[in-house]
Amino acid sequence: MKNTPEKSKYHHGDLRTTLLHVAGEMLKESGIEEVSLRKLAARVGVSRTAPYHHFKDKNALLCGIAEAGFKQLHAMNNRSFNAEGRSTKEKFSLFIHEYVNFAKSNPDLYELMFGRTIWKQENSTQELRAAAYPCFQYQVTMTREWQKLKLLNHSGEDNALRASQVLWGTVHGIAKLLIDGIYTDVAHVEEICDYAVDMFLVH
Amino acid sequence: MKNTPEKSKYHHGDLRTTLLHVAGEMLKESGIEEVSLRKLAARVGVSRTAPYHHFKDKNALLCGIAEAGFKQLHAMNNRSFNAEGRSTKEKFSLFIHEYVNFAKSNPDLYELMFGRTIWKQENSTQELRAAAYPCFQYQVTMTREWQKLKLLNHSGEDNALRASQVLWGTVHGIAKLLIDGIYTDVAHVEEICDYAVDMFLVH
DNA sequence: AATCAATCTTGACACTGTCTAATTTAACCT
């Protein structure tokens, strides 16, 4: 029961968003290495070179997918940090669990978002950076709050940037080791996250 | 001034190790995406399909390179943990700095060693696992010692496996964010590592 | 000296990303 006429049209009408959407599906289904422009075009029902009028590169397409991912991640972090009816410690714990579970639920998307493919050697699109950097910055903002509330174990002067780099490194590292298949026990994610929270909190 | 005769010979003699060696060079020079079997073969001076008599796959070749990397990393960790004339805290700090700097000095090798390419979907060779798992285990062993010495901040029961997963996650995450070009300030590695050490130690 | 297995080579196939030039359509401006 499609509500679109589907008349055979030369101009697709909304190819750009369709490409992003279908490419996202392919990524979720079978991983990054199965996403090829040609298969994507075939699946959308368009010629191989059509995507090039909407994306400069395959890289630009990938940046577009990652861009949406960062917006999603940013929104999720926001929800964790501002969860109602929870103590600050609980919200800190929630952030860590949610972050790692985001990666666990969307392994290939996460891989793409943080992989060197789109970040190394000036590959990142301006739009991608515009979505990613605020997301990074938000981690610093959260960390600064946690430091003000004397939540985090440390000695010496507070430094929100450094602390957030360490915290972010930790969740990122745990996520990566999980989804790259190096931790064999994916079942114990929550326990690992709990232990991480415990190691960072002041006692 | 070569000391090998270099007579044109049909049989190379030691092609397997030569392939591993040259492939490692190519990896270091221009990154993983520039390592192709055909370019490798050309550089070694051999036909495109010759490598297939020594490695089942391109994947098997990559596993071979990573294998050597893990042995190197394992040896380095060992040196850090047993550094003479240093306090336990200093050795803990040394481990973190050395680990991250290993990744920083060999970004493409590290990327390969921990990338999903060789770990996902049963891609890992038995020889690779035989080199990597002891390396992983050693991190648990070190962590157990640090816990016994009451070095690490935490509450509740000690769990060496969980703690090492968190610690390893942290160094891995910091390393990854660095070499993937997501942290822009590669210059501040040591400061980040120092801050990580500070956050994990009991005060 | 003959045999055999290991080693290496050429040829071929199906993929990939991307460039160029031609074709079709929609939009816009008298």
Place this chain on the structure above:
DNA sequence: AGGTTAAATTAGACAGTGTCAAGATTGATT
């Protein structure tokens, strides 16, 4: 309305990739 222009899409082509199959060459073994 009609004609021009720009956007969107197309087929064709090229260089590159991993890898399979079948044949050629060699060193080692009997």
